[in-house]
Amino acid sequence: MIRRFLFNFFRGRNGFDRLCLFTWALTFVFLLLSFIPGWVGLIMQALSFVFLFITLFRAISRNIPRRSAENAKYLELTAGLRRKLRNMKTRFSQRKEYKFFTCPTCHTLLRVPRGKGRIQITCSKCGNRFSGKT
Ligand SMILES: [Zn+2]
The missing domain is CATH 1.10.287 (Helix Hairpins)
Structure with a gap:
């Protein structure tokens, strides 16, 4: 009713x-x-x-x-803000298995497994290479 x-x-x-x-x-x-x-x-x-x-x-x-x-x-x-919040949520839930880097060129969020020492990271979006400690 x-x-x-x-x-x-x-x-x-x-x-x-x-x-x-x-x-x-x-x-x-x-x-x-x-x-x-x-x-x-x-x-x-x-x-x-x-x-x-x-x-x-x-x-x-x-x-x-x-x-x-x-x-x-x-x-x-609010698209940018909502994407940031979503990224924060992902980073938090996967913080034990993965380390997150932001590409210095295009600011894409990149995910690499933890515990691999110092490695070369290639951005999946723009191909930029930089090193980071996992
Ligand atoms: Zn990039």
Whole structure:
């Protein structure tokens, strides 16, 4: 019953996209900061409501082309940052088996097995060679 209602309600609407997730997260960040006493807290509370409004407005919006364009722009702007975070996660989870180097020429992240001593590393992207200690 509720599922059917939600299904019908969100048909033809933008729904909860990645940008919504981001503004939703900001809603909570500012909500937490609203516990700061005085006018700073009040501003944080106001910002929290602004982002809550943006999140809900974008989720139920029927102007899907416009909302998709905003979401695409958001993904484009944060692509570098998201790649960095993904790289950090990979490095952390594989830190025992692999050592990571950044190519000095093209800044590609390179992975080599640990415990091989000092070796020549060839960049898989640009072919640049440099030495590193594993
Ligand atoms: Zn390179």
